[in-house]
Amino acid sequence: MKNSFSDIYSLLQELAWHFGDHGINGECCEDLSLVEFMALKAAYENDNFTIQDIGSSINFTKSGATRIIDRLETKxxxxxxxxxxxxxxxxxxxxxxGAQVISQIIKKNTNYVEELLQDLEPQAIDNIKIAMEILIKAMKRQDIIKSKSL
Amino acid sequence: MKNSFSDIYSLLQELAWHFGDHGINGECCEDLSLVEFMALKAAYENDNFTIQDIGSSINFTKSGATRIIDRLETKxxxxxxxxxxxxxxxxxxxxxxGAQVISQIIKKNTNYVEELLQDLEPQAIDNIKIAMEILIKAMKRQDIIKSKSL
DNA sequence: TTACATTAGTTGACACCGTCAACCAATACT
DNA sequence: AGTATTGGTTGACGGTGTCAACTAATGTAA
Structure with missing residues (x-):
């Protein structure tokens, strides 16, 4: 059982690397880095998000956020x-x-995921989705606990 | 069904962000960045890995690899x-x-995963593991296809 | 054996990026 | 009104990866 956790960690690590800065999302799309994409997505999904809101949603300082918005604005x-x-x-x-580029990136990556999984049974695909939802729910709960204990 | 893929993509995105450079693994452990950890791990898992091997295993140029090894060596x-x-x-x-620090990091992150998932049924934990294995297997197969088509 | 080509690794110059601290301007407090 | 606080910007800086040029070792072929 203990061993399962370490397996899951190493699987997570691998996934994160692949979908992170240095994997398929490093180039992300056209002229956006992964960080920029995340910032843009945050702005897209939340009306009236301020610069600091964006910063904290991607774990950056406010000056870092300013710089990212600078880049997104000039683009x-x-x-x-x-x-x-x-x-x-x-x-x-x-x-x-901006909205166009976001949906384009999402579409492209959705297609990629589809390519990955197209040969699986619908049941298996659903299981993957459910498993990941559980993981992320647990992650978010943990975040809340941690932030309270500070 | 189409929709499932886009859900899975966005879940993957979120996971990758959390476990990537800017999430829990940004600080990684003591004095290692995520990139350094990945390089160290590559060296650890493969005997007689050369500098370029390490570079290509983390998608870096050979000079980038030299620089990372520089840092790992001075540490x-x-x-x-x-x-x-x-x-x-x-x-x-x-x-x-180096071996010590690696196993320490793995242990720490395994504990983190355990904390995340400890309340789940063993069955559910196993399902998560299986789902992720399927995903990664598909990922790797896709990588091979892509590299052949170049 | 000599001459040329290739390969592994290193290095200097460079550009990019996020942080820190100092700052400005607008708002809140009293 | 005067002070404190808050949101955002900016200059200086350090860290990091790339590119191109380089060195040194090996391979190839006359």
Whole structure:
């Protein structure tokens, strides 16, 4: 049983490496690094996300977040808009071009996953999905526990 | 069904992020970055691995590999040894200290996974393991196909 | 044996990237 | 009004991987 955990860890490690910075997602798409993609996705999925929100959602300092938004802005994927209710905060709406690039990346990677798994039984595919959902749920719960204990 | 693939992709993305450079493994252990850990692990698991072997196993150029080995060497985790049969190649044996740090990291992360999953039924844990093995097997097969088609 | 080609590894210059600390401007507190 | 706080930006910096040029060892062929 103990051994199962270490197997799972090493499998996770391998998966993470493959889908991380240095694997298929290193190039990600056109002109986005993985970090930039994650930031863009965060902005895309959360209306009125501020720069610091984006930073903390990807574990960066606020100056790091500023720099990433700089890059995304010069690439035309987001805009900076001062909040009307509070002149300090910057909201970062995603432009049409940004939304387009996001969905393009997601589509491409979804296709990749489909290629990977196409030969499996529907049942097996579902099992994979369920297994990963359980894992991620456990991960998130753990995060909450850790953040409380600080 | 199509939708399952996109779900799985996004779950994979999340997992990879969590276990990647910026998540729990960003700090990895003591004084190793994730990249360094992967290189050290590659050297550890393969006897007589050369510097370029290590580089290609983590998708780096040979000069990148040299730099990583530099760091691992100054930290005392590997040694450089010219091959006796070919004076050009460097083998990179892992020192005792290196082996120790590797097993320490693996242990720590195994514990983390155990913490995550301890409340699950043994059956569920096994399912997770099986699901991930299938995924990785598919991944590797795909890699081979891709490398052949180049 | 000499001359040329190839291969493993190293190094200097460089560009990219995220952090830190100092800073500015807007808002909140009293 | 005056001070403290907060969101965001910027300059300086250190860390890191690449590229191209290099050295040294090996292979090849006359």
């Amino acid at each position: 035309g994927y987001v805009k900076r808009e001062r909040s009307l209710s509070d002149g300090r905060v910057c909201c970062v709406p995603v432009t049409d071009k | 005392g985790y590997v040694k450089r040894e010219r091959s006796l049969s070919d004076g050009r190649v460097c083998c990179v044996p892992v020192t005792d200290k």
